[in-house]
Amino acid sequence: MKIAVCVKQVPDTWAEKKLKSDDSTLDRESAEGVLNELDEYAVEEALRLVEAHGGEAVVVSMGPERAGETVRKALSMGADAGIHVVDDNLHGSDALATSAVLAKALEGRGFDLIIFGSESTDARMSVVPAMVAERLGLPQVTFAQKVEVDGSTVRAERLTEYGFDSVEAALPAVVSVVEKINEPRYPSFKGIMAAKKKPVETLTLSDLGVEAAAVGLAGAWSAVADFAQRPPKAAGTVVTDEGEGGARIADYLVEQKFI
């Protein structure tokens, strides 16, 4: 079976993120770019499915030149090949444009499963997997905490507010996985060396037949009017417990009318 796993390069999870003052887009230069942590689970799930059922896992990413490192990272974990959509016109694309470009890059390649992480740790919208399913007309099996493939059927446990739903769909399908579905592997030295030789196809917008005007900042259907750093919080009261710390919090909660 042929699996696509879509990944995104994001600023390091532990770094402070900023918007740029000139065009209100994410400042990608000020922090180290890493493979979105939640996508590591998607890569791992793809590798496990390929190990169980045979086939290949192809990493797909849209992002600037530097996102090539992220594609290599996924290859070093064990994916077989990569597709990197890179084009200066993509700068500032919204989720709608991102899903349109990914759908173009994915369609017609015979993927049985397209796996995403549940969200990116920078934009945190969590909408791209559903949008790609919509664009490709494929079943949407998202927020999965468990995924199984049986012949031409995928079964998953979809996390919900109340627990989980058991969901079933025919392949091909779009899947997103939640954190803790598995333990992502660390790339081995051998894996890192092998990744350097794995094929990565680089595609531009014109390769995909996407108009430059439909993507990027100009093609975005929502626009930032302004943004500001949240003003620092006024310093609160901090006391040291001398045996009455709990009671003092209770006093505070009474004063604030929580009790």
Next chain:
Amino acid sequence: MAEILVVVDHAEGAVKKVTLELLTLARSLGEPSAVWMGSGASAEALATLAEYGAATVYVVEGSDLDDYVVAPKAEVLAQLVAEKSPAAVLVPSSAEGKEIAGRLAVKTNSGVITDAVAVDADLTATQSVFGGAVVVHSRVSNGTPIITVRPNSTTPEASAAAGTRVDVAASVSDAAKGAKVTGRTVAQKGGRPELSEAAIVVSGGRGVGGSEGFGVVEALADSLGAAVGASRAATDAGWYPHQFQVGQTGKTVSPQLYIANGISGAIQHRAGMQTSKTIVVVNKDPEAPIFELADFGVVGDLFSVVPQLTDEIGKRRA
């Protein structure tokens, strides 16, 4: 007045609080119409929607909406948007709500903004991004603005309207029936409110020291009728179930009161709770960065401070 569609979040036939918040917000933007999708639209539920200002309640029933994942709801909603040409669509910012919004945006060629914490009369949305560090104002520039709004962004206020029930026939395409729900499993809730909707959240982190240590956190939560949360350190260590993680890789909460116990306040955690209205901190390390967020903080051992607090709450309520 311009019609504003509000997608109703409901469970077991009851309207969830976030829906009442959205109706309250929608009244400041135009005339709210609630959209109930799925089974269980009882007279009582409809009365609640009317009480909070729904002039019309579109009821779209039919098993297709319950039995397949997300796509049928987006399809039905797209039909309503085409028929009614609303000024905006407001959707609760739950995982499913955001997916419905995303698919609706593709279907209607409209811009979508997620996780708004406020929406102005001119439909400018306020978002609190990067863990609350940055406040962004943005507007949809194409199509029908689709905005998902976080729970606890507005205080629900009743303001009765007609709440006229209008039944809408669901016509769901085969393409939208690709992912079938074959079973539902309800996890043990233990009677606590849902984390993302709760008015008060009590959470524990590394300082709790182990799964048995969460007993004191839960006891405090129960004394306040609060939900329990956990930092990533605690869920990664397996001390508390993963679905209760608050933070950048977990849930974002914005309750009236957040009590952080034994949590250092790494950016990963702050990203999930920084916009809480009032923050109380208990930590034995006076240098812990979480104290920067505290409205009230106690430097001390949580195993003496927290049980005392629970006792005191009991006494003061007695």
